Amino acid sequence: MNPALDIATSAEAVIPTEKMRCGPPRYDPGGGGINVARVVKILGGEAFAVFPAGGPAGLALEGLLERDGVPHQRIPIKGVTRESFTVDERRSGQQYRFVLPGPSLSGDEQRACLESLVEHVANARFIVASGSLPPEVKPDFFRGVADLAKRSGARFVLDTSGEALRQTRQGVYLLKPSLRELRECVGRELRSEAEQVEAAQELIADGRSEVIVISLGAQGALLVTAQGFQRLAPIDVPIRSAVGAGDSMVAAITLGLVRGLDLEHAVRFGMAAGAATLMTPGTELCRRDDVEKLYSNQFIRKAI
Template identity: 55%
Template sequence: MAKIVTLTMNPALDIATSIERIVPDRKLRCDTPRYDPGGGGINVARAVHALGVESLAVFPAGGAAGELISHLLRQEGVGYNAVPISGFTRESLNVAERESGQQYRFILPGPEIDGRDQQRCLDALAGAAVDADYVVASGSLPRGIPEDFYARVGEITGRLGKHLILDTSGPALRHAGAGVYLLKPSLGELEGLVGHPIRDEREEEDAARTLIEQGRCEIAVVSLGARGALLATRQSIERLPALQVASKTAVGAGDSMLAGILVGLIRGLSLSEATRFGIAAGAAALLAAGTQLCRLDDVERLYQESVNAV
């Protein structure tokens, strides 16, 4: 029985490689690539599994990239339900330039998913979520899916009495409706939800409270990058500092953070301490190369450091 079930409507086969220097109009010979299953919910499921909790990823899959994502998840031991579709699952490319230390990320669009395949994904999610503790809907929406799709997910989790965790952006976030237990926006996404620029910490806190007062969520965890995170509930506002690490890449940090929060809650930590554990997981992902996610030993070490610093 998976404790955490995730939904990823726009999965990707993540390809990571490196090269000495990127120059235009020339054939660039890259190093041996690394392939990883990708997309918001899939990354969360992988990170949850890496942190020792059973997870199951639900996602549409089509073509060779979709098959390879399933194969890679099997290799990692991550549970999944791949819903076959007629389109081709997208790929994304992460190229590290060794000379400058810069990374270049090329994200291709996802396939168009028709109404029938959308419903099959929702049915698969409903079946998987029956015995889950938390349901995570994460990532962008591909072509063909309406902007209020996550509101439909909220209706399903509401009927099942499950906590819905949402991490998305743009119109999909604005039209997600009510029924969300925990929302994890970035500062830019928070500005989009409240409809105005946020200029200081007081306005950050006011905006987070607004999300809860509007019924968008019960809990808001606002990612603040190098400033850590803002945790808001109806009862309280708390700021939790970031952990300083030597970053190799930012890929998967947000997904690892969300996974860490949920694993912390399942472990019985308070919401505040679970968020601190999530911050440690996000920092651990920064230590990984390419498209790798957090590792349990790094997360435990960083979390203990944060506890000792309090």
């Protein structure tokens, strides 16, 4: 619901008030759900992206999706699609990410997004909503998507934050919060693993999701269901950029489930995609060979 034209570049140093000469820019279609569709395609699956976009940035975003061969439906809006700007500082290796809020969407534009979704879910196994909501969109918007998924027989995967996450009530099959997002959702610190699992199982008991995958960054992930939980070890890779890593994880988890993987192996596949995206520069997403290698390596280590 809040796509972006992603722009990535580099500079020797990021210094206040100074004019910084940057390297060649890279342009990518961005935003949570769009990144999910891109990664599904990279990994050999099929996805269809539905999104609102307007203005020059919105047209550029659509052109980049066409370049990448991602099937999609753009919902025209009066507002101008946001741009997100990422700068890699060569001197320190640090990355600076500037994320704009996005355009306001009218009630008619929001309804048009849901109506377009209805037109494209007939054969869908999963509906994935990933990312933030733009201004003027009520935080309970994803309830409508959950209802639509239920009517269509598709499973609903949700990756969002803030009030939109707190407003989740029912109809979600898999929820993927980060630890910070889960803390904000339940209003507690969740310092221990037991507290993290307890918070996730509270949401499951309330009917807000059947499965919760908590991404823990360098600590790996927690897979939680009503029956129990499993901690999955992190995948150690050299980090070049964190842009799109969470979206890549969601994409590969969903694709893994479509391909018949059980929950553990689907989440491991998702972690491999997230780690592979960390290895790529700027706004580039994962590479299929890297994902498959990192996924296989998890089981080699287990066997050893």
